[in-house]
Amino acid sequence: MPRFLSATPNVQLLPLPWDTPLADWPEENLVALPRGISRHVVRFIGVGDEVLAAKEVNEDLALHEYRLLHDLGRLQTPAVEPVGVISARRDAEGQPLDPILLTKHLQFALPYRSLFTPGVRNETVSRLLDAMVVLLARLHLIGLMWGDVSLSNILFRRDAGEFAAYLVDAETGELHDKLTDGQRQHDLSIARVNIFGDFCDLEAGGLLDESLDPLTMVETIDARYNELWNELTGAEEFSGSELHRIEGRVRRLNALGFDIAELDINTSADGRTVRIQPKVVDAGHHSRRLLRLTGLDTEENQARRLLNDLDTYRMRRGLQGLDEAVAAHRWLTDFFEPVVNSIPTDMMGKRDPAQIYHELLDYRWYQAQREHRDVPLLEAAQGYIRDVLANLPDEAMISMGPGVRTLANPYDPSLGFQDDPLSEQLPPVIDPWEAEADQIDPAEASHFDIDALRARAKDNPA
Numbered sequence: 001m002p003r004f005l006s007a008t009p010n011v012q013l014l015p016l017p018w019d020t021p022l023a024d025w026p027e028e029n030l031v032a033l034p035r036g037i038s039r040h041v042v043r044f045i046g047v048g049d050e051v052l053a054a055k056e057v058n059e060d061l062a063l064h065e066y067r068l069l070h071d072l073g074r075l076q077t078p079a080v081e082p083v084g085v086i087s088a089r090r091d092a093e094g095q096p097l098d099p100i101l102l103t104k105h106l107q108f109a110l111p112y113r114s115l116f117t118p119g120v121r122n123e124t125v126s127r128l129l130d131a132m133v134v135l136l137a138r139l140h141l142i143g144l145m146w147g148d149v150s151l152s153n154i155l156f157r158r159d160a161g162e163f164a165a166y167l168v169d170a171e172t173g174e175l176h177d178k179l180t181d182g183q184r185q186h187d188l189s190i191a192r193v194n195i196f197g198d199f200c201d202l203e204a205g206g207l208l209d210e211s212l213d214p215l216t217m218v219e220t221i222d223a224r225y226n227e228l229w230n231e232l233t234g235a236e237e238f239s240g241s242e243l244h245r246i247e248g249r250v251r252r253l254n255a256l257g258f259d260i261a262e263l264d265i266n267t268s269a270d271g272r273t274v275r276i277q278p279k280v281v282d283a284g285h286h287s288r289r290l291l292r293l294t295g296l297d298t299e300e301n302q303a304r305r306l307l308n309d310l311d312t313y314r315m316r317r318g319l320q321g322l323d324e325a326v327a328a329h330r331w332l333t334d335f336f337e338p339v340v341n342s343i344p345t346d347m348m349g350k351r352d353p354a355q356i357y358h359e360l361l362d363y364r365w366y367q368a369q370r371e372h373r374d375v376p377l378l379e380a381a382q383g384y385i386r387d388v389l390a391n392l393p394d395e396a397m398i399s400m401g402p403g404v405r406t407l408a409n410p411y412d413p414s415l416g417f418q419d420d421p422l423s424e425q426l427p428p429v430i431d432p433w434e435a436e437a438d439q440i441d442p443a444e445a446s447h448f449d450i451d452a453l454r455a456r457a458k459d460n461p462a
Helices: 059-074 122-141 181-204 214-233 244-255 285-294 300-316 324-341 353-371 377-387 432-438 450-459
Strands: 003-005 041-047 050-056 082-087 100-104 109-111 154-159 162-167 236-239 258-267 273-283
Touching: 059 082, 059 100, 122 154, 122 162, 122 181, 122 214, 122 273, 154 300, 162 300, 181 214, 214 244, 214 273, 236 244, 244 258, 244 273, 258 285, 285 300, 285 324, 300 324, 300 353, 324 353, 324 377, 353 377
Parallel strands: none
Antiparallel strands: 003 082, 041 050, 050 100, 082 100, 109 154, 154 162, 236 273, 258 273
16 A cells, blocks of 8 residues: 655545556546646656645655755745655555655646747847746745756746746755855855756757847846846945935835845944845745735735726826725735636636736726727726637646647657657667677676786777
8 A cells, every 4th residue: 555645635545556567547537738747757746626736756855845845835945845755665566666646737828848939039038037036036036956957847927018937846956054155056056057958958859039049048048037136145245324224125125026024234433325135035025915905815916017007096086095905805806816716617717817907907008009098907808808808728637729739649748749750769879888888797897907907008098
């Protein structure tokens, strides 16, 4: 009987075929969803009304990643949520099988490959890299050295006009009290190499626009990261007569979506200069404020957009003197909830509610510009549903849509496409080093033979 490790046990997991290698699970247990390429066997499985990601990996890595993901959750870090580890698995013949790590499928999140189509705009690629850099900075702020930074290990959710990035694979992660500069630079070095490979892979598959050069894009990662890191943690020194710059620094960080929980302020002995440096910086400035006012749990840029609409609502209704929480409740019941309730049930999986509201505001603005009038929100909502939402793919449970090459196995993207002859039969990989190693007698290799080494050097002179 397998052993189940989970903080939230689910009896619906018990009857699943744990005695079968994950690669051989029957299709009735699987869900075809897009995902990144992994070194391990990964499948999406249906458990009741939930979809879970299952990864077959050795026990030490599975337990390490499960516990680390729990730690990241407690630190409110954008990462997938762990469900459990199923270990002590054996097949029908009693042979041991690797444990399976279960995590929750992140609704409305997409692997980077799903966001790339021929002709993708440079701005989209830039926003993906920005989201990745923000995620990496957030991980470094809490002391996590990822160790395997790549686009394949990140899921992206739409965040108003930007993207929000989530960590997916944490098996190489290490959580420290504080990272050294060397540890951060090591992560950046890994990111450059892996992301260059990700972009080259897209280029080889015809999914990267010819105007986008993988090397040029990767070279911007360092500059973007260092600029953000200096803004988040760098020291700033100025005259004692410029104390307004303290508030300016706080406002700049708030605009980036970060709160300063602790600010180190030092004044010179003569009081002429002041030196400030953020010591504790927390992400989620706007999303925390929106959650406090309305109970809506959104991405950061979505929260910023909704808060702006809330401020506009208060101004137009003359509610500036009303308590902010009361005004927010009125906005929620007068504007946000009627819009969400107007979305047909079969279209709710296309975008999450906050993203729908953001896109609706854009749609209403353009409609008002075309028609030279103030368009009521619910009238704009009907036009948005008809003209925009109806034509969007389903991103809550997205599958390979029309116009996309058909995978040879919809449950395993690593096997390639049906129309690719290389996917049908891959030749065996022959490594001459491994072939030579197979010819070595283990008994002879158990000790160091200096004479044999010298003889080989004579036979193969440099």
